[in-house]
Amino acid sequence: MIALNSPLKPNLKKLQKYLEQINNNGWYTNFGPMHNELTVRLEEYLGVKNLLLVNNGTSALQVAAKTLGTESILSTPFSFIATVSAFKWQKDEVCFADIDRSSYNLSPESVKTAYKKGCKADTIVATHVYGNPCDVIALNNIRDEKNVKVIYDAAHAFGIKIGNESVLNFGDASTLSFHATKVFHTIEGGAVVFKDKDNFEKAQQIINFGIQSTQGVINVGLNAKLNEYQAAVGLVNLDEMDNILEHRSNLFDVYRNGLKDIVELPLWHPQANANGAYMPIKLENPLQLQKVMNSLNKNDIQSRHYFSPSLDKIFVDNFNYGSPNSHHVSEGILCLPMHAHLSLDDVSKVMMVIKKTLS
Structure with a gap:
């Protein structure tokens, strides 16, 4: 897995x-x-x-x-x-x-x-x-x-x-x-x-x-x-942080370069580095999201619909000045495997499953 x-x-x-x-x-x-x-x-x-x-x-x-x-x-x-x-x-x-x-x-x-x-x-x-x-x-x-x-x-x-x-x-x-x-x-x-x-x-x-x-x-x-x-x-x-951050950021770059023409990715701050804390992708709609999650699961790959739902749907007693973007993104967001023990081969397998599912 x-x-x-x-x-x-x-x-x-x-x-x-x-x-x-x-x-x-x-x-x-x-x-x-x-x-x-x-x-x-x-x-x-x-x-x-x-x-x-x-x-x-x-x-x-x-x-x-x-x-x-x-x-x-x-x-x-x-x-x-x-x-x-x-x-x-x-x-x-x-x-x-x-x-x-x-x-x-x-x-x-x-x-x-x-x-x-x-x-x-x-x-x-x-x-x-x-x-x-x-x-x-x-x-x-x-x-x-x-x-x-x-x-x-x-x-x-x-x-x-x-x-x-x-x-x-x-x-x-x-x-x-x-x-x-x-x-x-x-x-x-x-x-x-x-x-x-x-x-x-x-x-x-x-x-x-x-x-x-x-x-x-x-x-x-x-x-x-x-x-x-x-x-x-x-x-x-x-003591391990320099190596951990380098490894995770490298995996992050591989993911984003491999998936940039396949799925939507968050626009990163142009002056900021990346630490590979998470690897989010945005699917077009909930049906496509579920299709990708099912394919990953069948291939023993974990993923998470994260963050969902939009918090204004949980805390409904609080005033909301409008959040259509949050509703749309939260319906299609998916986080892929990302951690210090992940390998480049693992990332390649994850991307292959996603590309095959969406092709």
Whole structure:
């Protein structure tokens, strides 16, 4: 079987050494040595400052929102459910704008239209879908014009740059997921990258029950810390990242070059690299989608209709400024196998099945 995803397996010999250090220290959580080392190394590797490790990607979104004082969001309907449910859980108001038909990211024009129609959202929440950067310049201009905040869900965007600048440095905050299925993982985990150091320091208190080290409890908080064992997994996996990203991006290029005349592919940001986080294709309609999925399944190839349905169809109680593009894309989107253990022969087989099915 060619699996849709296969998590990166940490080097057990390296991991054992870290685990022995943790046991010898007797320090298992609460900003320990492994946590601090991983923070420093990730900031250096990703080219960012003010990176805060947390226990998962959903917490990352919630901590970013609480830190920035978010009460209402305008977001994309084409994303993983946590992009919106994280905010709804906190009783934030949610409304939707449409996606760009070519990139599948939140459309700046749709965001402008929403505000013209009376949207009162204090924060724009946009996803770099499949690792493809949003139009960050256009969204930043809206941010400045409307005096609102921007949070980027960058769960798919580990290692992505626009030119020479990390995509994580745009917006007021960018959140990462380090779930086992992601390009880089700590089994479970995540991070928030803040634009401003003051927000970073406030968030440090929030993830530790609102405790400030010298003053005690000064804020309402929760427990969202990353523990030492998970940090150790991150340190081991980070050693492999250059090779992993090169391999996955190569597979991504092979897929896109082989399928560009066969299926629709998302228009990639012209100044951005690719990390091979996902391999999405867009089929013409649900019937063609099901036909391709059936053919792949018969050949022991996994695939996933991801993301579907459009989130405005799940959260029907929230105002929607119109999302026909999201509805159309979500009806025909399909993610193909993509992971660090995938081979070029595997990719060739997947493409052969798709081409034969659609010929």
